[in-house]
Amino acid sequence: MLSVRPPVAILPSYSLTGDLVGFLRCGLQYRYTRLSHLPPSHPVQLWFGQFIHAVLEEAYRTVKEKRKGMPPWSDEYLEELYDRIDRRLAARNIICWNEASEILGRRRATAAVNELGPILFPLINQAEVRVRGARALPSAGAGSFAREIERYEIQGVIDVVTHVELFSPKLRGNKLLEIIVEELPKDPPEEFEVIVDYKGMTRPLASEPSYRSNLWEIYGWQVQTYAHLRTLLTPKPIIAGVLIYLNELAPTKSDFIKLQKAFRRKDRKEILPDEDGEDADLLGSWRPRKKSGEPPLLSLDYRLARVVRVVPVTRDSMEESLNAFDEVVGRIEKCLGEEARTGRVIKSWERNSEHEPTCEACDSRTYCPEFKKQNAPRVPGIKI
Numbered sequence: 001m002l003s004v005r006p007p008v009a010i011l012p013s014y015s016l017t018g019d020l021v022g023f024l025r026c027g028l029q030y031r032y033t034r035l036s037h038l039p040p041s042h043p044v045q046l047w048f049g050q051f052i053h054a055v056l057e058e059a060y061r062t063v064k065e066k067r068k069g070m071p072p073w074s075d076e077y078l079e080e081l082y083d084r085i086d087r088r089l090a091a092r093n094i095i096c097w098n099e100a101s102e103i104l105g106r107r108r109a110t111a112a113v114n115e116l117g118p119i120l121f122p123l124i125n126q127a128e129v130r131v132r133g134a135r136a137l138p139s140a141g142a143g144s145f146a147r148e149i150e151r152y153e154i155q156g157v158i159d160v161v162t163h164v165e166l167f168s169p170k171l172r173g174n175k176l177l178e179i180i181v182e183e184l185p186k187d188p189p190e191e192f193e194v195i196v197d198y199k200g201m202t203r204p205l206a207s208e209p210s211y212r213s214n215l216w217e218i219y220g221w222q223v224q225t226y227a228h229l230r231t232l233l234t235p236k237p238i239i240a241g242v243l244i245y246l247n248e249l250a251p252t253k254s255d256f257i258k259l260q261k262a263f264r265r266k267d268r269k270e271i272l273p274d275e276d277g278e279d280a281d282l283l284g285s286w287r288p289r290k291k292s293g294e295p296p297l298l299s300l301d302y303r304l305a306r307v308v309r310v311v312p313v314t315r316d317s318m319e320e321s322l323n324a325f326d327e328v329v330g331r332i333e334k335c336l337g338e339e340a341r342t343g344r345v346i347k348s349w350e351r352n353s354e355h356e357p358t359c360e361a362c363d364s365r366t367y368c369p370e371f372k373k374q375n376a377p378r379v380p381g382i383k384i
Helices: 015-024 027-035 042-063 075-091 097-123 139-144 176-181 215-231 253-264 280-285 302-305 315-342 355-358 368-377
Strands: 013-015 122-136 151-165 191-199 236-247 307-310
Touching: 013 315, 015 027, 015 122, 015 151, 015 215, 015 315, 015 355, 027 139, 027 151, 027 236, 027 315, 042 075, 075 097, 075 368, 097 122, 097 151, 097 176, 097 302, 122 215, 122 315, 151 215, 176 302, 176 307, 191 215, 215 236, 215 307, 253 280, 302 307
Parallel strands: 013 151, 191 236
Antiparallel strands: 122 151, 151 191, 236 307
């Protein structure tokens, strides 16, 4: 008697940014935007992330293919580049729809290309590297999952892989490499790789509630997981991941004011300028005005110190991050199972109203019970 072939099982695929970060920001928002593919009504953050990544990739390829020399480049050439990227995004229906946000995005892109590009591009070995692997689902929640699966696929796109030769004469005096090497373990190998990931955001401040428990830790997991997936493809050791907070190159007025407050209270958890330097004078003396807008530009050395976050990579740190990723995937599968069992969306998914920017960009906040709990006005109680 012939045996029956078991049904084909397709591994569910989870990405590091779209799924891991999206769910941990807010499970309900992730359910609507990622799984139901509901487009946001104000896709400014989506546009900026896609725009800044595309600009840096196109700028690097321009240098690599020797179509143009190393930046800085003229404003006219950069505007042509930005228009070309905008047309590509518009073809995918990714449009800013906000003139002020687009101007700010282009200003930050100019700072990224002209100031970061000359020290980043010489280090790049590969750009936009796709990585993937398979992992076992945590067995603890198997009974509550919506589908009978034992494994899942994990995938992502590494923005930049750098191949570093410490004693290469071409890299002497490179400020970015100096910052990275200072944070590395003692006696690193002569040749190694570093994972670089761009973030279209400012460096989280220690005073913000999400600093350790949310975004800071999540993005650390992300580069550690990238490093693990990269080790499956290369024999070279990967000893660090680097997060590039691009918004720090051209901070807004509100960003500058937050930094001023941290400087005035002398917050030791922050990267602050020396009290006797020119940056400290600018931070201490600048006053915001209603009509005039932009804060002064701090020195490149200080901005780079805030732009770059180095995450050392070890076997233990990679394993810890992979276990955290497994746990998050298990939570997503549990939410899917609860929705399939009850037929209710809002009650089945985790919600998070602690990160204000996430709620500001969310179209579901008008009926989200967690958001209402935190923000709806309350009628004063009557004391009898």
